[in-house]
Structures are given as C-alpha cells and as structure tokens.
Amino acid sequence: MPATKRPSEGTTPQAKKPHPFFVAGAKTQLGTFQPSPPTLIHFTHLDPFAPQPVASTSTASSSTSNKIAISFYDLDGTLIKPRLGGPFPKSRDDWMWWNPVVPERLKKEWEEGRHLVVISNQGDSREKVRNEWKLKLPLIAAKMPSGVPLRVLAALSMSDVYRKPNIGMFETISKVYRDQGLEIDMERSVFVGDAAGRMANGPQRRDHGDTDYKFALNTGLKFVTPEEHFLGHPRPSFPEPPNGFRPAKVGNLGSLPHIVPSHTPIARPETEIVLFVGPPASGKSSFFRKHFAPNEYEHVNQDLLGTRYKCLRVAEGLLREGKAVVIDNTNRNRDTRAHWINLASKLKVPVRVFHFLCPLELAKHNNMYRACYAPPNEPPRTLLPLLAFTSYAAAFEPPSANEGFDEVRGVNFHFEGGEEQRRKWDMYMLEQKR
Structure with a gap:
C-alpha cells in the first residue's frame, strides 16, 4: 500500500486556511x-x-473465525x-x-x-x-x-x-x-x-x-x-492495582451476618413503625422490597413525598388504619429520629430501628453502580450528588435504644444479584467530583 503524504507536524503554528472539508461546495x-x-x-x-487484503505476515484469525x-x-x-x-x-x-x-x-x-x-x-x-x-x-x-x-x-x-x-x-x-x-x-x-x-x-x-x-x-x-x-519502552512504574475503591477492599462482606441480632423476626404481625437509618445507596429500599413489602408494610419515603411533615402526616394516617409502616429515609441523627419516636408514643405503637452498616465509600460506589448498571427489573435510580454522602457523614449519630426504640438491629450490606451484575458491581467505578 503506497505511503500517504502528510503535512508537516512541527510545533510552530502557521497561518491556516479553512479546511476544504468545511468550505461550501467542496x-x-x-x-x-x-x-x-x-x-x-x-x-x-x-x-x-x-x-480486506491481509498481509502475508498477518496474525489475523482465519476466515472461519x-x-x-x-x-x-x-x-x-x-x-x-x-x-x-x-x-x-x-x-x-x-x-x-x-x-x-x-x-x-x-x-x-x-x-x-x-x-x-x-x-x-x-x-x-x-x-x-x-x-x-x-x-x-x-x-x-x-x-x-x-x-x-x-x-x-x-x-x-x-x-x-x-x-x-x-x-x-x-x-x-x-x-x-x-x-x-x-x-x-x-x-x-x-x-x-x-x-x-x-x-x-x-x-x-x-x-x-x-x-x-x-x-x-x-x-x-x-x-x-x-x-x-x-x-517499545519498558513498562513504566504506576500503582498496580490502581488506587481507588472496589468492594473487595472492604473485606469479605459476604462472610458477615446479614442482620445483627438475627434471632428475632424481621417483620412482625402488628402495627408498628420501622425506622431505617443509613447513608444513601446502602441497600435500604432493596431491603424493604425483600423483607417488608411482602408482609404488607407501607413504604414512606421523603424523596417521594417531598417533606418530613408530609411523611409524618401520611405515616400517621396509615398507622391509624392499623397498617405498619417503614420510614425509608437516612434518619441520620437523634433530632431527626425524635419525630418518629414521638409519633410512636402518641399512637402507642412500637418503633424499631434497622441500622444499615454500609461504609460510606461503599455507599458512594453503590450510588454509581445502581445509576449506571442496575438491572432492568429494578427501579431506575438517578445519580445522587456527592454532597448527599458528605452531609450525611457530617451529621450522623448512631442510633441507640436509649432514644426510646423497642429494638435496634444492624444490617450488613450483602450484594444481591446475578453473576453478571456482581461482576459489574465489583468493578472500579467512575469517581464523582461533586
């Protein structure tokens, strides 16, 4: 194949005419x-x-490949x-x-x-x-x-x-x-x-x-x-494996018990408030769909309802009808959780906490994964800004029974999905800048 003549590629700038590809009629x-x-x-x-013609020295696969x-x-x-x-x-x-x-x-x-x-x-x-x-x-x-x-x-x-x-x-x-x-x-x-x-x-x-x-x-x-x-230079020095988060860096998450303590039922046959506590993308909504929705608990979420006041009003109406509710928000500190403890006291119903023990770096990783790779059988999720995680961490106070809860249980993050989904979840994700 004859060589193609190329223009000079020196670094000294020269006056340029409009390229013929962009001249009218050219x-x-x-x-x-x-x-x-x-x-x-x-x-x-x-x-x-x-x-294509293949050179005699070709290493290409055979025509049948x-x-x-x-x-x-x-x-x-x-x-x-x-x-x-x-x-x-x-x-x-x-x-x-x-x-x-x-x-x-x-x-x-x-x-x-x-x-x-x-x-x-x-x-x-x-x-x-x-x-x-x-x-x-x-x-x-x-x-x-x-x-x-x-x-x-x-x-x-x-x-x-x-x-x-x-x-x-x-x-x-x-x-x-x-x-x-x-x-x-x-x-x-x-x-x-x-x-x-x-x-x-x-x-x-x-x-x-x-x-x-x-x-x-x-x-x-x-x-x-x-x-x-x-x-043909030798391989240069750079971190191998690269710096950055992958779920494997957290340790063997699969070896941790999913729920601690694990000897009592997750759902109960009574009217109650279940309060989720944990960062965004820590598995709260998936946990609700798997364990509480089949037991006819109602889902109350501020992202859907808009304000805490509306969440309290909707939850109170459901509780008065004898329905159990799950409050699927981050509920990051004692002041936030006090609203729900007070509602439980007012209506004389139990209030329990499920604390999602997902490390913050893993939650940020999950945020990118579910926005980009979540399987089609799950609800689509938008990518949350980095501020959602940093603000949670800055205000977080661990829940305690002395706040007035009937029970406090921990939930360790366990990935649930097929082999292909897990392969993607275990990849390096794009790191958010804001």
Whole structure:
C-alpha cells in the first residue's frame, strides 16, 4: 500500500486556511456520525467489516473465525496531542500525531487483521468546544493511512455509564460486533492509554488520572501505555492495582451476618413503625422490597413525598388504619429520629430501628453502580450528588435504644444479584467530583 503524504507536524503554528472539508461546495466531509445516545459520540471512518487484503505476515484469525482482535486507543495523549504545545487543544486544527510512528503503526495493525477503535472521555459541556471537537474527527480521518478504517467513541457526560472507567463504550462496541456475528478476541486485544496513574518523573509529567488503566481492568483488556506500545519502552512504574475503591477492599462482606441480632423476626404481625437509618445507596429500599413489602408494610419515603411533615402526616394516617409502616429515609441523627419516636408514643405503637452498616465509600460506589448498571427489573435510580454522602457523614449519630426504640438491629450490606451484575458491581467505578 503506497505511503500517504502528510503535512508537516512541527510545533510552530502557521497561518491556516479553512479546511476544504468545511468550505461550501467542496469535497464531502470524511466519516459518518452514527446514531447514538445524547451523551455519546459514535464516529466511523470507512467500514472495518468490508473485505480486506491481509498481509502475508498477518496474525489475523482465519476466515472461519468469528473473533476479531481490536486495538483500543485513548485519543488525547495517546494517538494525538496539541500541535501548538499547550496542555489542551485550542481548536479543531490544533492537533498532531502523538509521535510520527503512530500512523504507520495503525496501518500495520490494520494489515495484520486488527480493528482500530478509539475510546475517549470528552467532558466539556460548552457547545462551542464540543462542536470544535466533533469537527476534528474528519480531520483525523483525513490523515489516517489510506484505506485504514477508524471508529471513535467519546463520552460527553461527566457521570454516566459511558465515561471511563465505566464500561458503557466497551459494551456499545461489543454489541456492534455481535450484530455482525463477531466477538472481540479478548486474548489478543489491547487498550493503549496514557492515564495510568504515573507520578511525575523527570520530563514525564504526572498522569491526569488512572481511568485508562481502570477501564482496561474493568473490561478485561491488556493495558499498555503509548510509550510501551508505539516506542517499545519498558513498562513504566504506576500503582498496580490502581488506587481507588472496589468492594473487595472492604473485606469479605459476604462472610458477615446479614442482620445483627438475627434471632428475632424481621417483620412482625402488628402495627408498628420501622425506622431505617443509613447513608444513601446502602441497600435500604432493596431491603424493604425483600423483607417488608411482602408482609404488607407501607413504604414512606421523603424523596417521594417531598417533606418530613408530609411523611409524618401520611405515616400517621396509615398507622391509624392499623397498617405498619417503614420510614425509608437516612434518619441520620437523634433530632431527626425524635419525630418518629414521638409519633410512636402518641399512637402507642412500637418503633424499631434497622441500622444499615454500609461504609460510606461503599455507599458512594453503590450510588454509581445502581445509576449506571442496575438491572432492568429494578427501579431506575438517578445519580445522587456527592454532597448527599458528605452531609450525611457530617451529621450522623448512631442510633441507640436509649432514644426510646423497642429494638435496634444492624444490617450488613450483602450484594444481591446475578453473576453478571456482581461482576459489574465489583468493578472500579467512575469517581464523582461533586
């Protein structure tokens, strides 16, 4: 395949004419933006599924195999970098290959039968910046080696299933291949990214994060840095495994008793108030659905009703009808809980506490999991802001029987779900900034 002549990629800025792809009446823009959700960009240049000539030295799978090896790449800092030398690009034209060897390496991989897919986080919410970035993709396509397809996925939201290290973009790609009757060859595929969690070392700047490494771990892809992949450098030093929370770091949660003490019934055949205490995303609503809803307890929740006053009014009406109620709020301190103790005293009904002993870091992890990966048979949940957890922790007072409760029981968090759900729950999640 003849080499493609490329413009100079020096760092000295030159006066730019409008790119011919964007001049009225000129050549049609390269590439296609595929239909995708609002928080995901899906761009393709050429068709990777079209028949291709394979080099005689190809390591591609045989024609009868349904497995395809994919080289997954981060974009900024891996395939390209700002041409003008700044930390961030200033326009669609402010880019160059990360290293001059990049396009030839991409060409070689394609000729060996590998597909090329970019997985990128792009989070700037300003419409002008997003549009400039989208217009950069046809320019990158124009500099790809002749005949070499490229697929680009980019996450736009700062906090959804598509943003690395969450695996929504990988699941999207997996479906694209399944729809073609193919599957990704995980043994031979690789993810190349610069966000490995490296510290500064001489000319090497500190990595802006470790989301690329965590994404690779979450998906099961082999991970290498651009220096390893393109330049043959030895593996650099970075935390392996990466810093960050995974449920396994809490210890063996499954070995803890689910309820302490466990010798008395969870539900009772009498009119009563059951008060839940615990941080958001600690399993309270799931516990209600499993243990109390089948026993005809009524569910009272401030997120649904709006105010504590309305919760008290609704609960009192239900109790006067002889119905037991579960107060499914955080009920973080003595002052908050006193309202329910007073109501129980007024109506002369028992009041019990179930204290959810979920560590705060696990609760934050659960918050991201249930917003992004909760199975379809569970109610959809929105992602709560980080403030919901920090404010709970700042005001928390552990419940005690001397407040006036008839019983106080602890509930340790136990994950409930199938094997696939558990695999996702055990991944590194996107860490919220606010």
